[in-house]
Amino acid sequence: MDFLLSDRQKALREGIHGFAASVIRPQALSWDLNAGIPEPFLKQMVQMAAQMGGQLGVSLEPAVAATPDEMSESGEKKKSSANLTALIGAEEMAWGDAGLLLCLPGPGLGGPPVRASGTPEQKERFFGIFKDMSETLAWGAYGLTEPGAGSDVAGIRASCRKEGDEWVINGRKCFITNGARAAWTVVFATIDPALGRAGHRAFVVEKGTPGFGVGRIEEKMGLRASETAELVFEECRIPSANLLGGEESYRSKEGFMTAMKTFDNTRPLVASMAVGIGRAAYEYARDFVKENYLLPRSIPRYAAIAERLAKVGRQLEAARMVTWRAGWMADQGIPNAKEASMSKAIAGQAAINACIEAIDICGAEGTIAGDHRLLEKWFRDIKVYDIFEGTGNIQRIVISKRVIEGLKGF
Amino acid sequence: MIDFAPNEDQQALQDAVRQFAKTVLAPRARETEKLRGFAPDVQATAVEMGLSIASIPESAGGPGFPFVTRVLLEEELAAGDPAAAYALAGPGAFALAITEICDEARCKHFLTPFVEHPDRFGAVAWGEAKPVAERGGFGTSAKWIGNSFTLDGTKSYVVGASRADTLLVFAQVDDAAEWNGVGAFVVPKGTHGLSIERVTTLGLDGADIASVRLEHVRLPRASYLNEAKDWSHRLLRFFVKNALLVAARCTGLQRAAIEVTRDYVQTRTAFGKPIGHFQAVAFNISDRFIDLEASRAMVHRAAFLWDAVAADQATENEAFLASCRAIGFAQEAAMRAGNDAVQLHGGAGFMRDYPVEKYMRDAKQLQVCGMTTTQTDQLASRIELGLPLEWSLLIPSAESQNVFV
Structure with missing residues (x-):
């Protein structure tokens, strides 16, 4: 150890x-x-x-x-x-x-x-553009969520059908990070909604493909510096070579598992970001207490505030430890789907609570925005950490299935 | 480099204790409760396994386990029976206190007998039921009369007192110095004027909790222990490390409570399916598993940091802070686990046929063992705010909240 x-x-x-x-x-x-x-x-x-x-x-x-x-x-x-x-x-x-x-x-x-x-050829082609970004910056994106299907990934309605050597995609994707500027986006669509997960196909859709357009750019509560776009597909034709993993990989349920595999490693990463924001708020409140409440004469609010501060500190520490363990398991090659979900579930809530408590501790001053007064911004930024990459309740579904015997779904 | 896995030696010890907990401690927990202590054959097995001397440093002939090993063992024992750590023979908190406050020679002097007689118990008499109104410090007094100390007063909330062969008793040596005038005395069983009265508690029935009365107890100079200059700091360290062991027990309790409840909700059916297949129940179980994961990692990290302090690889404040956070989290998480375990069992959980009502009582009891979360939170915030660690404000006493030591 x-x-x-x-x-x-x-x-x-x-x-x-x-x-x-x-x-x-x-x-x-x-x-x-x-x-x-x-x-x-x-x-x-x-x-x-x-x-x-x-x-x-x-x-x-x-x-x-x-x-x-x-x-x-x-x-x-x-x-x-x-x-x-x-x-x-x-x-x-x-x-x-x-x-x-x-x-x-x-x-x-x-x-x-x-x-x-991805196939070796796809990896080479799609990652190649990031090798030298000294002249032109490039982004990739991930398009799964739809207006009518977020947590319920199996319910996506964007459709795809094969025509000759091409696939034709129709539908909408929403809340896509860097969706408008991405050089390519991994897009999930279904050959037949009745097939559920087995019907899912993932495509790499390149920017400028006819029939592929950007809808609205969202105005958000927080993380406003980040671009969140709606993607629209109208008879969008994709070459077969852009079907992620190639035809072969969809013989089993692997198509859907592709989507799920993504999260085992990104959830702890998102959890870690949440801990970072929560820690920022915690430290802000801590320093505020130091500067404003620690007077030579004792003031009544000190003891209670000290305890609130400590509670935030220990919840963040708990979240960090669960997150590190999930990351450590990945490094050891130990399957960590359950722990990855645990990290996301605990970190999202601990960090939201840190921001809520931090403003309480600072009082009115805590809500005022300024270049060195970012607490109100963190409060706005953090909420989505219990939502994207699987809401807190979705994480609990993942965990439940792994701790309760015979539970396939609710 | 970060590594969450125990090493091979630790793994082997963990496996052995887990087996003992599973095959002996857990099945006999109700018997232990009735006996208010372990049956002789259980004690004998534990002694044979070396569990009674686990807390003794190498210099005194003990195994000198790193703190990480200690918390691993405590979790396993508690998973079998949360009272186990208190009911099994050994010096327990006495050894930790002596190790923290004494030099090596005295440590050896007081702890070697426990190695030679591994069936012996020790105890620490710290708490007092009522605060002294006029001044800080304890009401129990230690006066230097003639050529000996005379102790008078009553100590409360003493774990293991009636079985103890040796007690560490804290008493006021200098009234004017208030909390800085507290002294520690080693009192052997059978000393004239020493009487012990066992009390009944909410949980941890197997532990032996008692009040200790001292009436003109006369002790030689050699039994007085406060030589160290940083005595108060050492005392604070004892309390925090002792409470970290409590946090490890809280982790073991959580595991036992959640696992038995998980098994129950898989078999109990309602509305045509196992109740565990309803979200309200499954999510509740999931949340308690998250708690368990967090508690364990936090306790391990805090224990590791104490070992790192000993190896000059971490600062004491880092270890204090990590410990305080681990203690508070694990204690509250254990209470949530106990409470939810009974809740998810429904009416059956309230019955003593199932183990969960015991877990719930034990969890509450553990929340007032070692240190309270209020105390660890206050200590954590003082560290974070860069304030001096005023030990007398931070350790448990009748002036804040009393705890079982």
Whole structure:
């Protein structure tokens, strides 16, 4: 057992922290108000990530864990610390500004399904565009949610049919992060809604494909710097080569499992971001107490406030530990679907509670917006962490199925 | 590098204790409750396994387990019977207190007898039922008269007192110094003037909880322990580490309560299906499993940090903070687990045919063992706010909340 970070992890954390405090935070509110981050700054971020040896800690895409199959092949366990390191980086980035993390160029949430299910040719083609972004920035996106199907993934209605060497997609996708600017989006559609999950197909739809358009860009409560778009498909024709994983991989229920596999590794990452935002709010309230309530004479509100503060601190610590464990399991090649859901469930709520309590602790002052007064922004940003990547209740369904025998669904 | 897995030695110990808990402690928990202690054969097995000396450092002839190993063992024992940690032979909290407040020579002097006689018990007499109105500090007094100390007063909430061969008794040596005038004394069983009265409690029936009366108890100079300059700080460390062991027991209790409840909701049917197949029930179970996951990881990390402090790899404040958070979380989570376990069993859960009502009572009892969450939260916030650790405000006493030590 060991709970000390490696020197590399410490350096990464300190590096991101310093950058977040001195560069990211002073701009965070203006990005939020202007609903976007200027491209020159994003280019600077890309260069920085390259210098830091890849996308470690500054990307939404986690390393893909070794699966048990891969382990048995070589006869020994494949161990790394890539997932855990990414969690540490994500917490620190989100402590700076979660919106920025979602805006970072790269494959984003579209990365994991392509990496997990794409053919070698597809991986080469779709990841190739991110190799050199010194001139042109590029994004990937992930399109699953529809106006009528969010948590109930099996209920998607976007349709696809095969015509010759092409697939034709019709339907709408909503709440798609970086959906408007993405060079390509992994889009889920169904050959027949009656088939349920077995009917699902995943496509990589490239920007500019005829019949594929962007609908509205959403106005959100928080994470306003991040672009959230609606995607519209009208007789959109996709070459067969863009069917993710190729025809073969849909002979079984794998089509749907592709979607689900994505989340095992991204949920702890999202949980870590939530912890980062919650910690930002906690530290803000803590410093506020230090500066305003610790007077030479004792004041009545101190003891009760100290306890509220401590409670927030321990809930965040609980969330961080569950999240780290889920990441550690992925690094060890241990299946972690249950623990990944646990991390997302506990972190979303702990962090929301941290923001709610932090404003209470600070009082009126806590709601005033300013370049160094981001608490109201974090309060707006955090709510969606109990919603996207599976709501809290969806996480509990995932957990329930794994702890209660014979439970297939509700 | 972060690693959540116990090493091979720890795994082997964990397996052995888990087996003992599963095959002996759990099936006999009701018997233990009636006996208000373990049957002799259970005690003998535990002694044979070396459990009674688990808390003794290497310098005194014990195994000198890292703190991580200690919390692993406590969780396993508590998963069998939450009272086990208190009812099995050994110096228990006495050893931890002596290890924290004494130098190596005295540690060896007081703890070696427990290695030589592994069936012996120890206890710590800290709490008092009423605060002293006029000043800080304890009402139990220790006066230097002639060439010995004379102790008078009543200590309460003492775990293991009536079985104890040796007690560590805290008494006021210097009234004017208030909480800084508290002294610790080692009192052997049978000392003239020492009487012990067992009390009945809500839970942890197997533990032996008592009041200790001291009437003109005369003790030699050598039984007085406060030499260390950072004595008060050492005392704070004892309380926090002792409460961290309680948190480990809370983790074991959660596991036992949730698992038995999970099994129950899979077999109990209503409205045509197992009740566990309804969301309200399944989500409740899921939430308690999340609690368990968090409690365990937090307790492990806090224990690891104490080992890291000993190896100069972490600061004491880091260990204090992680411990306080783990203790508060695990205690509250254990109470939620106990409460929900009874709730999900419905009327049956209220009956003693099922183990869950015991878990619920034990959970509440554990919340007032070691330190309370109020106390750990206050300590955590003082660390986070950069305030001095005023130990007398932070440790349990009649001035804040009393606890079982």
